Amino acid sequence: MESEFIVGIDLGTTNSALSYCAAADESGQIAVENIPQLTNPNEVSNRTLLPSFLYVPGEVDFPAGSLGLPWDDAPKFVIGELARKRGAENPMRLVASAKSWLSHRAIDRTAAILPWQSPEEVIKVSPVEASAQYLQYLRSVWDSQHASGASGSALSRQDVLLTVPASFDEEARELTLRAAKQSGLEQVTLLEEPQAAFYAWLESQGDAWRKRIKVGDLVLVCDIGGGTTDFSLITVTEEHGDLVLKRVAVGDHILLGGDNMDLALARLLQQKLEADGQRIYTYQLQALWYQCRSAKEYLFEHPKSQKQDVTLLGKGRKLVGGTIKSELTREDLERVLVEGFFPIVPGDQMPVLQRRIGFQELGLPYAADAAITKHLARFLSQQVQSSPEAGNIRRGKSGLACPTHVLFNGGVMKAAVLRERLVSVLNRWLTDEGFEALATAQVLDAPDLEHAVARGAAYYGKVRRGHGVRIRSGASRTYYIGIESAMPAVPGMEAPMKALCVVPFGMEEGTEAQIPGREFGLVVGEPAEFRFLSSTVRKQDHVGDLLENWAGEIEELSPLKVTLNIDGQLGTVLPVRLESRVTEIGTLEVWCVSRDGAQHWKLELNIREKGDQ
């Protein structure tokens, strides 16, 4: 049944948003939903962003009855603005960056481990559960504002386009879908965030976009949010006289964003104040962070001002007496943010990679190098690898992918200074590679950076119904099944593994592939496990290719599991071949097919902690 609305949800690392439009109205406007949330105890206010924070209230955290929401008198968790606020005072009970945990493969993402390293008495949730809670919250908001009673307007009955980072692998996508299901959403399709940002731009342009980009162009989408940085490349080609957009490359998941920048400023101010002989107490750090962010935003918005005061009022009764003051200068911003996070580097300068030490502390794998321009250099040079789309990617002398346009997204990119810096670094590379620098018109101006992803997602929902141009995208990685070589076992060494390509990079949505030349004998009734691998850089492999050496270019995911159930044939060995599909909702599936092709069994990702065999 066709749904009444099309709903786009941006489930962000630090902020979430929801936008929607009426499904029946082809030219209908996309609206951003107001999200009522606790901003203080006893106080519910409307915001268009829901901070993706979950606070587990203790018995003595809030006055009794002060957490009521219009749809729930006593919610189990606090979500949104108040969660963020209270969590800053009591971080042991705060779940933050659940989405980054969702894509963190070193931990069991379905186990209740958050808030990370909090004491025993705090109720824990899994990264999946936390994401489900945010979605459930949005569902309650929607249902209370659009669907009184069990009508067809309930969010569970709408087409929901849910965005994920382009860098999410199949596991993280699967877990996101699991969270959506757990929250009661029934018709969910995944969409990559940079694509959503591009759709938002298309929507803002109307038909004029065809004049802005042309065949042969290469658009870099640069999405820098509160907690993560995400890059994608989109090519513009032609088919039967129509412009065709295709997402051809996605970057790695980089845990680096606006929060790192604000923290860097707060540290700087703390040093300044301490150099003046002032002592900063732990409880003042949050205020300092907040003040730094405001001062930064002010200076970014007022290019003529040279400095902004940062005042910390005294705590307790000595308010004026304890007040200390410093200032954030334009020079500080230049040095810490512009030079620190967006340094001018040559196009071949790669970021310092994660240190590999024996006992690595678990916890989120934050980017070791804060220089976003270096991460961008790495992303563009990775595209050297031959891929099916190689011919459509404009390259320089050194092989660096050279975009013809850039589209910014994410809260950080609201600052014109930072956009200009990124463009100027990119232009330097383009000139080095023998191309002309980007003109102003080649920097695409996305409106409303904070809600663009949610808006773009809703627009994509319309596109799927045939209204507007669609960005073609396929598998964002290459996927393999691991096959252990038939060799005598050597103690202390794992049997060498070969990788059989089952889903090539870019395999299009809604298509399927049969994996030729290989049959597996599976025992009916017994669970069989396949090792499952993926690569972000090997784009040249075809379905059925068997690899022996991949020099660190392939990494292992959770295994795929299947049990063949056939009545009355328990224990017999059945030969099957493999088939893969990339679904319309943005996930991929691997199936076992019997020799006669009559029977199919789907392989399920068995996601759990790595090494927990």
Add this chain to the structure above:
Amino acid sequence: MIGLSSRVAYAFRCFFSLLFSGTIPADIARALAVDSGRSVPVASVAVTPQTQAKPSVESFDRAVQMLMLFQRDGRLIDFLAEDVSPYPDSQLGTAVRSIHASCRQVLDRYVKLEPVISSEEDQPVTVPAGFDPATIKLLGNVTAGSPIKGTLRHRGWRVTQVSLPSLPSGTGREIVAPAEIEIP
């Protein structure tokens, strides 16, 4: 003469009591009658926009709530309660800038204010006949008869909307700011 902190507390309670119920709390009226015999100065700027309900528990709670909001987000009570005389103007100025900005936000968030007369100050105005003396105060040579012509010296303030969060359903309605204890 009563102490500064009592004066501040009285002034605010009177302000909000007048704002929401149109009366001055009895205990304050008594205290001041004994103390000075004069009426409370803030009374002259207060407007009573809505109902003339009897003073209720709710109006007391709302007054405390308003103080709570100014304190929570703007530290106003801390500021008013502090003896600022020992500090140099620069120190005071630094604190006031910050307090002003945050209290202003509180005001903008919860109360809509507009001038009673929206023309420019120090410009001639004509007061319509039959005006309400609660909304317009005449200064100088006040004579009967209309129309009255004069110069606008202060535009006045009128509350057009108050949108306060709901009151705590449990305890704590008298709390302007909870005590804070850091656990090491």
